Amino acid sequence: MAILELNKVKKSFGTGHKQVDALKETDFLAERGELIAIIGPSGSGKSTFLTIVGGLLSPSTGEVIINKENLSSLNEKKRSKIRLKEIGFILQASNLIPFLTVEKQLKLLDKVKKGNMTKAELEQLYKDLGISDLRDKYPSDLSGGERQRAAIAKALYSNPSIILADEPTASLDSDRAYEVMELLKNETKNKNTTTIVVTHDTRLVGYCDKVYNMTDGILTLKSKE
Amino acid sequence: MFLAWNEIKKNKLRFILITGVLMLVSYLVFFLSGLATGLQDMNRESVDKWNATAIILTAESDKSLYQSSMTLDDAESVKAKEIAVIAQMSAIAGNGDKKKNVTIFGIKEDEFIMPSVTEGNVFSEVGEVIASDALIEEGFKVGDKLQLSSTEETLTIVGFTDDARFNAAPVLYSDLNTFDKVKYGESADVNKNNINGVVIKTDDLKNATENDALEVVETETFIRNLPGYTEQNLTLNFMIYFLFVISAVIVAIFLYVLTVQKISMFGIMKAQGISNVYLSKSVIAQTFILATIGVAIGFVLTLITGTFLPSAVPVSFDFPTMLIYGVVLILVAIAGAVFSVLTIVKIDPLKAIGG
Ligand SMILES: Nc1ncnc2c1ncn2[C@@H]1O[C@H](COP(=O)(O)OP(=O)(O)O)[C@@H](O)[C@H]1O
Ligand SMILES: [Mg+2]
Numbered sequence: 001m002a003i004l005e006l007n008k009v010k011k012s013f014g015t016g017h018k019q020v021d022a023l024k025e026t027d028f029l030a031e032r033g034e035l036i037a038i039i040g041p042s043g044s045g046k047s048t049f050l051t052i053v054g055g056l057l058s059p060s061t062g063e064v065i066i067n068k069e070n071l072s073s074l075n076e077k078k079r080s081k082i083r084l085k086e087i088g089f090i091l092q093a094s095n096l097i098p099f100l101t102v103e104k105q106l107k108l109l110d111k112v113k114k115g116n117m118t119k120a121e122l123e124q125l126y127k128d129l130g131i132s133d134l135r136d137k138y139p140s141d142l143s144g145g146e147r148q149r150a151a152i153a154k155a156l157y158s159n160p161s162i163i164l165a166d167e168p169t170a171s172l173d174s175d176r177a178y179e180v181m182e183l184l185k186n187e188t189k190n191k192n193t194t195t196i197v198v199t200h201d202t203r204l205v206g207y208c209d210k211v212y213n214m215t216d217g218i219l220t221l222k223s224k225e
Numbered sequence: 226m227f228l229a230w231n232e233i234k235k236n237k238l239r240f241i242l243i244t245g246v247l248m249l250v251s252y253l254v255f256f257l258s259g260l261a262t263g264l265q266d267m268n269r270e271s272v273d274k275w276n277a278t279a280i281i282l283t284a285e286s287d288k289s290l291y292q293s294s295m296t297l298d299d300a301e302s303v304k305a306k307e308i309a310v311i312a313q314m315s316a317i318a319g320n321g322d323k324k325k326n327v328t329i330f331g332i333k334e335d336e337f338i339m340p341s342v343t344e345g346n347v348f349s350e351v352g353e354v355i356a357s358d359a360l361i362e363e364g365f366k367v368g369d370k371l372q373l374s375s376t377e378e379t380l381t382i383v384g385f386t387d388d389a390r391f392n393a394a395p396v397l398y399s400d401l402n403t404f405d406k407v408k409y410g411e412s413a414d415v416n417k418n419n420i421n422g423v424v425i426k427t428d429d430l431k432n433a434t435e436n437d438a439l440e441v442v443e444t445e446t447f448i449r450n451l452p453g454y455t456e457q458n459l460t461l462n463f464m465i466y467f468l469f470v471i472s473a474v475i476v477a478i479f480l481y482v483l484t485v486q487k488i489s490m491f492g493i494m495k496a497q498g499i500s501n502v503y504l505s506k507s508v509i510a511q512t513f514i515l516a517t518i519g520v521a522i523g524f525v526l527t528l529i530t531g532t533f534l535p536s537a538v539p540v541s542f543d544f545p546t547m548l549i550y551g552v553v554l555i556l557v558a559i560a561g562a563v564f565s566v567l568t569i570v571k572i573d574p575l576k577a578i579g580g
Contacts, residue, residue, distance in 0.1 A: 056496055056575045077500070084498025095493045097228075099235035104227075111227055112499050138235070154497075 009062035040214030088155030247519025263539035331404025345384030357395035476561030492577020
């Protein structure tokens with residue numbers, strides 16, 4: 001059973017001659033344990049796709065099914081609950097809260113989410129991401145790479161089924177970018193989650209199980225050679 | 226609370242600023258309320274002390290004791306559980322050293338408005354008075370001979386009593402004989418039946434008098450009609466209510482600015498699935514923390530200031546009133562946070578993601 005399923009999903013912005021079909025009719029499946037890359041030029045519809053999958057944007061037509069829940073049939077309040085439970089976001093800009101230390105960023109999630117990580121699991125997460133020494137630091141005291149790792153810790157906290165990353169390496173140099181991809185790959189495999197990474201950086205596709213191409217709102221699977 | 230408190234801890238300066246403003250506003254509110262109570266006391270203290278139901282004045286006096294004029298015979302016709310006749314005049318009294326505006330009440334020693342002395346003795350001879358202990362602070366003592374502005378007669382303070390100010394002047398209680406001497410001089414005898422009103426305690430106000438020329442004025446009504454009393458209260462209360470509005474507006478603007486600065490942060494949290502309810506509660510909790518701290522400091526500052534004030538400043542703190550005002554200030558601040566809550570609810574998480 002696929003963890004994520006898109007059936008005939010389409011998204012248009014605007015109406016009449018100003019209408020932009022950001023995402024043409026798309027079917028999509030993702031299984032647990034898959035690391036998927038979506039590459040394509042700027043403006044091709046990658047973010048549109050990702051925000052629809054994340055339940056932040058409603059498709060114009062079609063349905064999005066996450067872990068057997070059809071998002072289209074839910075109101076914003078219920079979708080927000082699903083996001084909290086099932087989805088971890090990693091964004092281009094760091095999604096850290098400026099006035100919380102790294103440790104407290106996770107503690108906040110601990111407060112709003114029910115069914116949490118044990119202490120040992122949390123320690124493991126710190127260790128996996130190499131941020132054990134950073135827990136008392138504020139985001140402003142972290143380097144770009146450290147910030148992104150903390151953000152990933154946040155996305156991974158309490159094991160969501162799907163991790164969505166929009167250009168997670170955009171603000172990082174090559175070495176850091178590879179590190180982050182390595183991390184995502186390990187987490188995906190170890191925790192059996194599904195990770196979708198949107199990027200225009202083709203060097204990162206080597207880490208992924210499947211690579212899709214996005215061009216003008218059309219998503220096509222690229223065979224890996 | 227978690228978000229609210231951690232943000233305050235990290236951004237101390239900006240939150241100290243808003244707390245400081247709330248503190249100043251509440252300081253002002255508490256102080257004005259103290260002033261209002263103090264001024265009220267100056268006017269009504271002696272009347273409150275009588276613990277009377279009503280006072281009977283002439284119908285044409287327009288509820289003014291000074292304007293009311295009747296006789297002891299009128300008092301005879303009054304039906305009440307307890308009655309006490311009262312004659313009143315204003316004068317300037319001096320002990321050779323200090324001069325002070327006073328109200329003189331002529332009363333009967335065996336009636337219920339007779340004050341109990343806190344120092345010295347009750348009056349027994351003509352010319353003796355029991356004075357308000359407010360005069361002690363002005364330098365008057367037991368045994369002082371008082372010259373009056375209106376007459377050659379002198380009065381002697383034989384005792385003091387507490388809570389005895391009327392319409393902003395300390396009271397001298399005297400026997401009716403003494404009073405008549407002071408007020409009418411040579412013609413005291415002719416006027417010995419004249420009084421200004423009758424103070425009563427009764428369960429049956431309606432039937433206190435059948436005389437159409439007399440009017441039964443309930444104690445509260447009587448006090449409200451003291452010259453300047455109501456106007457003074459309205460002015461001070463208006464200032465206090467205005468301060469409530471000001472603090473709501475200040476808090477609203479301040480929190481709104483803070484919220485607008487944090488829109489993308491709220492958006493990210495909403496994208497992660499943190500609910501509007503949680504974020505709104507956090508803003509409310511923050512306001513509550515700041516307002517409570519501000520009001521508490523304002524309260525303490527008010528009390529500290531109170532102990533340093535010269536006794537001439539009529540400030541008197543009524544704790545139940547201050548408690549109510551404190552709670553209102555906190556509620557009003559929270560009302561000011563509603564704007565921010567509305568803003569947060571309207572934030573589109575998608576915009577924050579900046580797809
Ligand atoms: N809210 C919106 N309103 C109108 N047009 C939009 C909106 N969001 C995206 N688009 C358009 O949809 C297309 C795809 O955008 P996007 O998904 O952000 O591309 P990418 O992330 O690949 O750069 C672009 O042409 C963009 O201008
Ligand atoms: Mg994009």
